[in-house]
Amino acid sequence: MSDPSSPARTTPVCTAAVIPAAGRGVRLGPGTPKALRTLGGTPMLVHAVRAMAASRAVSHIVVVAPPDGPEEVRRLLDAHPLADRTELVVVPGGATRQESVRLGLAALPDGIDVVLVHDAARPLVPVDTVDAVIAAVRAGAPAVVPALPLADTVKQVEPQPQGTPEPVVGTPERALLRAVQTPQGFDPATLLKAHDTVVEGEGATDDAGLVERLGVPVVLVPGHEEAFKVTRPLDLVLAEAVLARRRATDGYV
Ligand SMILES: Nc1ccn([C@@H]2O[C@H](COP(=O)(O)OP(=O)(O)OP(=O)(O)O)[C@@H](O)[C@H]2O)c(=O)n1
Numbered sequence: 001m002s003d004p005s006s007p008a009r010t011t012p013v014c015t016a017a018v019i020p021a022a023g024r025g026v027r028l029g030p031g032t033p034k035a036l037r038t039l040g041g042t043p044m045l046v047h048a049v050r051a052m053a054a055s056r057a058v059s060h061i062v063v064v065a066p067p068d069g070p071e072e073v074r075r076l077l078d079a080h081p082l083a084d085r086t087e088l089v090v091v092p093g094g095a096t097r098q099e100s101v102r103l104g105l106a107a108l109p110d111g112i113d114v115v116l117v118h119d120a121a122r123p124l125v126p127v128d129t130v131d132a133v134i135a136a137v138r139a140g141a142p143a144v145v146p147a148l149p150l151a152d153t154v155k156q157v158e159p160q161p162q163g164t165p166e167p168v169v170g171t172p173e174r175a176l177l178r179a180v181q182t183p184q185g186f187d188p189a190t191l192l193k194a195h196d197t198v199v200e201g202e203g204a205t206d207d208a209g210l211v212e213r214l215g216v217p218v219v220l221v222p223g224h225e226e227a228f229k230v231t232r233p234l235d236l237v238l239a240e241a242v243l244a245r246r247r248a249t250d251g252y253v
Pocket residue numbers: 019020021022023024025026027028034035064093094095096097098100101118119120121122229230231
């Protein structure tokens with residue numbers, strides 16, 4: 001609840017989500033760009049947009065479309081309208097995920113309290129996970145990441161040419177490792193600075209990785225198994241199964 005003694009805000013505070021959806025999905029195999037492939041008859045991107053809009057805190061969504069296809073993406077999203085309270089913007093993306101997110105951040109409105117970055121390729125993240133990330137940023141953490149413990153043991157290797165067996169050089173202690181998901185949530189100024197500062201190709205494969213390079217603390221909240229990333233063909237089978245179960249049990253559309 002707002003403090004009645006504090007001056008009225010000129011700009012309403014709101015949370016925004018940037019959804020990078022400009023990837024091709026090479027690991028999924030040839031065909032339509034990954035975010036536009038359907039799950040249960042609905043494009044993966046539409047599921048991802050709905051997952052962000054399901055949070056009552058989210059009032060702005062920026063979708064980052066394949067560079068050659070923002071008009072097609074706009075048409076597709078117009079065919080699957082959201083509740084009136086959510087504003088949806090589509091911008092063209094870039095050649096890498098980092099570039100696409102940077103282009104999405106440039107389209108954010110002023111007055112944002114939290115910015116989420118969420119992969120279109122994680123279409124089934126539950127709203128409780130989204131809200132947990134937002135709550136942790138609102139509680140003062142500049143960077144918040146949903147994460148899960150690993151099921152597999154991980155080996156560090158000395159990379160070799162394809163086809164040559166890779167020598168193992170170490171086994172990191174699994175109990176200290178986490179697999180990170182999205183949406184990742186940030187204080188907007190922190191994330192903008194990270195994207196302005198960290199040069200492409202310096203090895204960060206997620207947005208929190210860029211923020212870490214500024215020396216800003218990143219904290220984890222529990223992720224969710226259904227927030228998995230659709231990366232390879234078997235992931236599509238799993239996503240269809242999760243969707244079918246949701247439709248049968250809780251009326252998910
Ligand atoms: N140039 C790029 C590359 C990726 N992404 C987005 O980043 C998210 C995570 O990337 P990933 O799952 O790796 O998607 P792709 O890059 O499409 O997959 P692949 O590496 O198999 O081609 C996806 O929602 C993807 O659309 C993006 O917006 N712009």
